[in-house]
Amino acid sequence: MTPPLHKSFLTVPLAHRALHDITDGRPENSRAAIRAALALGYGIEIDLQLSQDGEAMVFHDYDLGRLTGETGPVRQRTATELSDIMLSGGEEGVPxxxxxxxxxxxQVPVLVELKDQDGALGPDVGILETAAAQAADGYEGPLAYMSFNPESVAAMARVAPNVPRGLVTESFPAGEWSLIKAVVRNRLREIPDYDRVGASFISHQASDLNRSRVLELKSTGAHILCWTVRSPKVEAEARKIADNVTFEGYLA
Known part of the structure; x- marks a missing residue:
């Protein structure tokens, strides 16, 4: 049975990587950005990477370089080491x-994106998914998982069957997905795994919401979220199709 998405995911705008603003000391995916979202009642979208010792860490990139003063893969550092690495522009480490x-x-819905650990959007997954399920065991607030990798979503169905799950989807342009084979990109573009993984929603690229497959899923009852909206004008257009938005750079 596919667990239903909590209604708050459809009514409360979701702050992309939490309500971040580096000019105000709130780096993306930071505790400060989460506190800011909570203060204004926004939902929170966050990303997960895996530590060396198997902890689910809230961090977007595979490498530390863009977001901290350190370099190298996140996965080569322990959770304790990562917690001591300050996020650039902030005063706290990786949570x-x-x-x-x-x-x-x-207090608000939490939408968790599991970053692909296979490297090719393939089947070599499971450790991060298990870590996420263990970290959230017993959590009673509105929570949902999603990933670009359908195999990651399928893994979440096994390790956290009662938590709603969805697919992150887009047009998969070659330039942005140069490491992914064309046959994989072409397949994922048509969102063929929605039913197989027991999804109850997709979070789709805002500029691609008119895609026929998105409209087909919506017509059959799938909830449509979208990413990443960066202005009121784009939000108004996206809401013609999407049930809710993931936003940044302004207040939705």
Whole structure:
């Protein structure tokens, strides 16, 4: 049975990587950005990477370089080491998923994107998914998981069957997905795995919402979220199709 998406995911705008603003000391996916979202009642979208010792860490990139003063893969550092690495523009280190969920404590919906650990959007997944499920075990607030990799979503169905799950989807342009084979990109573009993985929603590229497959899924009852909206004008256009938006750079 596919668990239903909590209604708050359809009514409360979701702050992309939390309500970040580096000019105000709130780096993306930081505790400060999460506190800011909570203060204004926004939902929170966050990303997960895996630490060397198997902890689900709230961090977007595979490498530390863009977001911290360190370099090298996130996965080569322990959770303790990552917690001591300051996020650039902020005063705190990389948080764990369990820390973030403790902060949120059910106040707003939390949408968790698991970053692909296979490297080719393939089947070599499971460790991060298990870590995420363990970190959220017993959490009672609105929570949902998603990933670009359908195999990651399928893994979440196995390890956290009662938590709603969805697919992150887009047009998969070659320039942005140069490491992914064309046959994989072409397949994923048509969102063929929605039913197989037991999804209850997609979060689709805002500029591609008129895609026929998106409209087909919407017509059959799928919830349509979208990413990433950066202005009121784009939000108004996206809401013609999407049930909700993931936003940044302004207040939705």
């Amino acid at each position: 764990t998923l369990s820390e973030v969920l403790t902060m949120v404590d059910g």
